[in-house]
Amino acid sequence: MNIVLTGFMGTGKSVTGRWLGKELGLPFLDTDDLIEEKVSMKIPEIFEKHGEPYFRKVETEVIRDVVSSSNDIVLASGGGAVLNEENYRLLSQWGTIVRLRASVDCIYKRVRTKFTRPLLADSTDLRSDIEKILNDREPFYDKAQFTVDTDDREIKEVTEEIIELLNSGDYGS
DSSP states (O other), rough: OOOOEEOOOSSOHHHHHHHHHHHHOOOOHHHHHHHHHHHHOOOHHHHHHHHHHHHHHHHHHHHHHHHHHHHHHHEETTTGGGGGGHHHHHHHHSEEEEEEEOOOOHHHHHHTTTTTOGGGOOOOSHHHHHHHHHHHHHHHHHSSEEEEEOOTTOOHHHHHHHHHHHHHTTTOO
């Protein structure tokens, strides 16, 4: 069983992934952590020194490595990973994709004090920029087998819903 958590920044992929892995007895991996490990830099530094195209290239390399060498894990993918056709194909063939969704207001509250989000680093209108990027990505996130809302919900509740959906076998939501 491979589970891929995707969704916009601030929707809870990493924290939910850790909890879900614990509940299912599966290891947890985060593509952002793997990217940082691979290039020995934090993500904001990668964006600053090498730019987003380089980051996306490394992200794809990391996803290739994970799907070719790991099984029975929970993987949190970066918020932009599924925008790349190859990444989406690899991840969807390898595991079940669960999209975590949150409202613009909720995302804003979660990320407004975090200055480690490279795509929002130069924002002069954070809420509008979140809304624009999120709207651009919606069609890609909508391809996930499952969608789980995370607004104002405890991690345990989100995790329980994911487990119920996975157990239901109803891969059409």
